[in-house]
Amino acid sequence: MRQRFKPWAKEKLMENPEIVSIQPESLKGKWHSFFGNDNPIHIEVGTGKGQFINGMGKQNPSVNYLGMELYDSIIITALDRILENGLSNVKLIRADATHLLDYFDHGEIDRVYLNFSDPWPKLKHAKRRLTHESFLQKYETILKNPGEIHFKTDNQGLFEYSLHSMSKYGMIFQDVSLDLHKSDISHNVMTEYEEKFSEKGFRIYRMEALFRS
């Protein structure tokens, strides 16, 4: 996602510590108290401007949504949306997915969403793809057993790669859709990117992948 330099962004994030955590290590094992309830916690890794988690948060008030994003200049828009919507079940973490194990305890999370993740198309960058084995190991650790990943992308190559990588890891696919917007879907909450690309007629691929218990 394109970033613009927003020098005031970090300050604004720090002014809203009840919504955005910029030191997630300190909340490891304590995320339920951050939300103030024992509802399940779903994280979106790479939440961008937060349209998805805001939509999900409205649709499912009894689920806690935690959007993870690396860049101040992007996550600030997600914060604005949460403030606008006044949703208490949607929060943010300004952090890097590489360090997930530093942020969450074993089994602390109930579901992982990956939406339109960077495809890193070059083979030499395969390790950076969010469905690479090294990330799957992390998700499996922080997820309750049996954990679920819900994955959407318009990128054919990333979807093909993920079918390989996740099946090799022993995961089970269910509710696979190779053309989401022509499928019989209900309750699909779109990301900003998804709205733009499905309007242009591009296919959206989706699946749920379950870790083998």
Added chain:
Amino acid sequence: MRQRFKPWAKEKLMENPEIVSIQPESLKGKWHSFFGNDNPIHIEVGTGKGQFINGMGKQNPSVNYLGMELYDSIIITALDRILENGLSNVKLIRADATHLLDYFDHGEIDRVYLNFSDPWPKLKHAKRRLTHESFLQKYETILKNPGEIHFKTDNQGLFEYSLHSMSKYGMIFQDVSLDLHKSDISHNVMTEYEEKFSEKGFRIYRMEALFRS
């Protein structure tokens, strides 16, 4: 595939016992001697008019191809093609995939091809799909370890179902292509059906699925 009644078909099949086996039970454990060599044996379940195995047989003379088809009136065309091409490494079996275990010994087969199999779209017919668990068990038994299934279809629903069914069985997907004819493929031998449908612009889905050893 549409069948026409061809009363002379059975007779012609019986006249070519060195190419077509209509009593495959009697060859269980003896398929290498049917081919007269120890080369690997690849079967195509549902070979139709045999364009695929004829093409494969020409391309790979050191592999034995065995096309399985249920109907006399269809397999007869496959026989004609083999006779025309004079290929000694392509043979046929007039038989029903449900009884695979009666025809082949454990580990007697090196690869299974499933091409444009009947999608059986109704849920109540899921058991008839050639990627249903009950068939996967049979393929696993007759295949050398680790066995491979190479699968192509234009049917989105069947491909989605197969990703579920095969991953649930623990299989590993590799070389997945969600748009085969726009992929970087070489050596792809087309079936008749594939030629027709890819010309019309329909996507062809392909994958290789490996049993976990």
